[in-house]
Amino acid sequence: MTEPQIERPTLPDQLADAWRGLTEAVTNGRHEWHLPVIASIGVDGGPEARTVVLRSVDPETRTLTFHTDRRSPKVREIEASGRLAWVFYERSSKTQVRVSGATTVHAADEVADAGWARTTLSSRRCYLAPHAPSGTLDEWHPNLPDGLHASRPDATASEAGRENFALVRTRVDRLERLELHHDGHLRARWRWDEADHVEARWLAP
Numbered sequence: 001m002t003e004p005q006i007e008r009p010t011l012p013d014q015l016a017d018a019w020r021g022l023t024e025a026v027t028n029g030r031h032e033w034h035l036p037v038i039a040s041i042g043v044d045g046g047p048e049a050r051t052v053v054l055r056s057v058d059p060e061t062r063t064l065t066f067h068t069d070r071r072s073p074k075v076r077e078i079e080a081s082g083r084l085a086w087v088f089y090e091r092s093s094k095t096q097v098r099v100s101g102a103t104t105v106h107a108a109d110e111v112a113d114a115g116w117a118r119t120t121l122s123s124r125r126c127y128l129a130p131h132a133p134s135g136t137l138d139e140w141h142p143n144l145p146d147g148l149h150a151s152r153p154d155a156t157a158s159e160a161g162r163e164n165f166a167l168v169r170t171r172v173d174r175l176e177r178l179e180l181h182h183d184g185h186l187r188a189r190w191r192w193d194e195a196d197h198v199e200a201r202w203l204a205p
């Protein structure tokens with residue numbers, strides 16, 4: 001019996017597929033990679049992880065971004081360590097992508113201004129939160145401004161949220177793709193050095 005003739009996967013195809021999926025997930029809210037988990041190092045040295053919305057992907061510069069409230073603890077964690085890890089999983093294709101890299105928080109520069117300009121009025125409501133995110137409360141509070149619990153602010157009112165807005169950007173220096181198959185998983189890793197030279201490797205799944 002001869003083995004069935006399967007098409008041999010290539011590393012360039014695997015990498016292109018990862019970037020294609022990540023790029024699609026920015027605008028396709030139904031794509032499971034739209035909601036990655038990001039992991040940071042807590043200020044106490046322990047791991048911290050949480051879900052965010054993937055806001056932009058640029059394969060050319062190898063950058064990913066998400067938006068956050070600059071008052072949130074993760075901002076201090078990222079500023080302290082300068083790095084972030086992201087993990088994405090899509091059930092239908094059984095594909096996991098893990099990326100990590102140097103990460104910067106943009107709150108008062110042109111990068112943040114451009115991110116803020118792309119936000120919708122309904123998402124701007126989050127940045128009008130009266131309490132700093134992750135602070136303890138004596139009793140439940142939705143942390144939305146009075147009068148806006150079920151509605152969006154108008155454009156003028158939404159500008160008050162700008163000072164709480166931050167854009168977080170990771171420049172990917174490591175990307176790993178794992179695709180599960182009954183007849184043999186595919187696992188590969190790419191690492192870029194400071195001169196942008198890439199090392200591409202298959203890994204034992």
Ligand SMILES: Cc1cc2nc3c(=O)[nH]c(=O)nc-3n(C[C@H](O)[C@H](O)[C@H](O)COP(=O)(O)O)c2cc1C
Nearest residue numbers: 035050051052053066067068069072073074075134
């Ligand atoms: C579906 C989903 C999407 C979320 N998107 C974001 C996001 O884009 N940015 C963000 O800061 N928090 C987002 N959150 C909330 C975070 O997961 C987290 O609870 C919050 O940011 C506080 O994190 P921290 O205490 O580690 O700073 C999201 C939560 C869920 C469930």
